[in-house]
Amino acid sequence: MLHDKKKMLLSFFSCFFLITLVTLQSKIHARTPAIVTVNPKNTSSAGEIRSHRWHEFEKLRDAAKGSSVDGISELKRYFHRFGYLEAEDMRNSSTDLFDSNLEMAITKYQEKLGLSITGELDSATVSELMSPRCGVPDVAGKLHGAESYAYFAGRPRWGRKAPMRLTYAFSAANPIHASSLSEEEVRAAFRRSFARWAAVIPAAFAESADYESADIKIGFYSGEHGDGEAFDGVLGVLAHAFSPESGRFHLDAAETWAVDFGREGAAAAVDLESVATHEIGHLLGLGHTAVKEAVMYPSLRPRERKVELKMDDVRGVQALYGSNPNFSFGAFSESDIYSNGSVGEDEVIRLSLCLLLLFIMLCFCI
Structure with missing residues (x-):
């Protein structure tokens, strides 16, 4: 019994x-929801992908601490630019020696971007280093529970009463130079990007014809353009935006901007709406996240489309501004809710x- x-x-x-x-x-x-990457119809600009400055990091793959490899000095400058090496750690930046400071920077980079923390230039790390990305430094943000969203230093935000209304305008002096895109297609892409953020916080974004008085000023620039953050040509840095309440939003005019990869076959094409959605997050006060599926992840590969806000993006921006009364987390699929990978x-x-x-x-x- x-x-x-x-x-x-x-x-x-x-x-x-x-x-x-x-x-x-x-x-x-x-x-791990899928991120859409559309293959090119042709490889006419594949050479541009291979020739952009960070592609040289390929030869650093598996370089070991203590070794001296041509290109290490450029990698040190990269890490300094994006916040992983302080000015005092740059004393040996002109040398190609893989030193302790570089090892520490690699470790910080891997931790921030959700990579395996090895302190080494392994394949996954080098591949990420070569990826086109946002020009905003990867400031160290405070982690919030299982999420990885971050803010700019001091946690700045727009100080408007809810529901806040922000205007944006395009620079007539610095328009997009894309023969394949109409002015309306460009404006429509930005409208959709602003609408995604407005759907989750109590805010409204309206296009204005008055560029000077607009809260957010959008323009396409080449090289040095007066803000100390020069663009570097095809791929590399795609765009950058400044923290609240600056409102400055700059995109690299050298990129092959696209809104429809079915129509734009260039291998180096960059999705305009994906970049716009990401940079608006910065304009609202968000920093970069370690959640690869999130809009606020710092890199975006050519022909990759990533426009839908993930739970990490939503929780980060709502911590700053509160929730749109009409927003419900029930609208998110299970894969969205668990997209932080932990x-x-x-x-x-x-x-x-x-x-x-x-x-x-x-x-x-x-």
Whole structure:
């Protein structure tokens, strides 16, 4: 009789354990939603991808600490530009020596961008270093629970009363130079980008014809353009925007900007709407995140489209401005909710219960 009860309890616990484990596993696997990358129709500008300045980092792959490799000095300048090497750590920046300061910068970079922390120039790290990206430094932001959203130093925000209304305008002196895009297509891409942020916070964005008085000023620039943040030509830095309440939003005029990869076949084409959505996040006060699927991740590869806000983006901006009264997290799919790539508190509890049940099962079997 006692033996039969043990068998029944063991069967019950076994079923419960398997159901719980399968549920947990399915949630974890749902955490990596696809990012759309459209292959080019032709490779006419593939040479531009290979020739942009950061592509030279390819030869640094697997370089070891203590070694001297041509191009290390350029990598040090890269890390200084994006906030990983301080000015005092740049004393040996003119040398190609892989020193301790560089190792520390690599470790910080890997931690910030959600890469495996090795302190080495492994394949994943070098691939990320070569990717086109936003020009805003990866300022160290305070982590918030399981999320990775960050803010600019001092956590600046627009000081308008909710619901706030911000105007934006395009520079007539610095328009986009893309023969394949009409003025309306460009404006429509920006309207959609602003609308995504307005859907989650109590804010409205309206285009203005008065550039000088607009809260947000948008322009396409080449090279040095007066803000100390020079653009570098095709790929490399794609755009940059400044923290509140500056409102300055600059895009690199040298890029092949696209709104439809089906129509734009260039291998080096960059999705305008994706970049606009990202930079608006900076204009609102968000820094870069370690969540690769999020809009506020710093890099964007050619022909990649990433325009939908993820939970990390939403929670970050709502911590600054509150929620749009009409917004509901229920609109997010499970893959959006778990897009931060980490196991949440509920899953940790569930996994702990599974282990406890397994222990009880073993006790009954003894």
